[in-house]
Amino acid sequence: MTKISTIFPDYHFKNDRLTLLAGPCAIETYDTCAQVAETLKEITDELGINYVFKSSFDKANRSSGDSSRGAGMTHGLPILRKIKETYHVPIVTDVHESYQCDPVAEVADVLQIPAFLSRQTDLLVAAAKTQRVVNIKKAQFMAPEDMQGAVDKITPFSNKILLTERGSQFGYHQLIVDMTSLIRLRKMGYPVIFDATHSVQVPGGHGNHSGGNRDFAFPLMRAALAIGVDGIFAEVHPDPPSAISDADNQLYLNKIKPILTTAVKLFDENRQQQEELMADGLL
Numbered sequence: 001m002t003k004i005s006t007i008f009p010d011y012h013f014k015n016d017r018l019t020l021l022a023g024p025c026a027i028e029t030y031d032t033c034a035q036v037a038e039t040l041k042e043i044t045d046e047l048g049i050n051y052v053f054k055s056s057f058d059k060a061n062r063s064s065g066d067s068s069r070g071a072g073m074t075h076g077l078p079i080l081r082k083i084k085e086t087y088h089v090p091i092v093t094d095v096h097e098s099y100q101c102d103p104v105a106e107v108a109d110v111l112q113i114p115a116f117l118s119r120q121t122d123l124l125v126a127a128a129k130t131q132r133v134v135n136i137k138k139a140q141f142m143a144p145e146d147m148q149g150a151v152d153k154i155t156p157f158s159n160k161i162l163l164t165e166r167g168s169q170f171g172y173h174q175l176i177v178d179m180t181s182l183i184r185l186r187k188m189g190y191p192v193i194f195d196a197t198h199s200v201q202v203p204g205g206h207g208n209h210s211g212g213n214r215d216f217a218f219p220l221m222r223a224a225l226a227i228g229v230d231g232i233f234a235e236v237h238p239d240p241p242s243a244i245s246d247a248d249n250q251l252y253l254n255k256i257k258p259i260l261t262t263a264v265k266l267f268d269e270n271r272q273q274q275e276e277l278m279a280d281g282l283l
Contacts, residue, residue: 119149
């Protein structure tokens with residue numbers, strides 16, 4: 001497991017604790033974001049999890065041009081700032097265009113590169129130059145080894161990098177998660193995050209919008225933690241069926257605590273096993 005704290009000690013990651021990046025897929029209202037942030041902050045404080053609030057001000061990659069895209073940068077960034085100041089949590093949010101990086105970095109602690117944009121050189125460089133942590137989501141069409149190219153575009157400017165696995169396209173309307181991808185990503189020397197909810201998305205599954213199956217998120221998360229990851233990414237909503245995006249795969253806020261309780265247990269068990277293997281010279 002990567003020693004996150006040695007990569008960027010000025011940030012809120014700790015090597016001996018699970019990190020959670022979670023929140024509503026898209027910013028809908030401040031009240032929805034606040035409800036999720038308050039609940040997850042209480043749970044993660046109790047369980048000893050490093051918590052980063054996630055929500056997107058813009059969902060630029062939609063199946064249909066008629067789909068709601070969220071609050072937008074003008075209205076969304078003030079909401080994220082208020083969440084950050086009210087609940088004392090770091091923020092992660094998506095950037096889609098190079099010009100967005102500097103203003104978003106004034107609020108967000110982590111700039112997230114959406115999967116379909118993970119090879120966009122100008123976007124990666126602009127994000128790196130802000131000196132914020134950059135979370136690169138592996139594209140559905142990329143092999144894990146291909147992520148080295150994205151990493152190499154950032155490292156001339158910054159070493160604050162996270163790598164996120166979110167599944168690979170398989171045939172039509174289907175994603176699969178190759179768990180060996182987590183091992184391959186880890187060899188690049190940066191913290192690896194498993195995206196439990198986007199991995200169960202069914203792109204274009206409803207024709208004009210994506211579907212998904214949240215029932216598979218928990219089993220896949222357990223498998224990823226058993227292999228060994230530094231953090232979990234999850235979209236969490238008070239009422240997922242009413243969400244403006246990813247309604248089928250966001251997790252219910254009122255059901256998240258037992259999921260996170262299990263996640264911490266698996267993370268701790270895996271960390272102990274890795275320490276024992278390293279002590280025996282087997283890892």
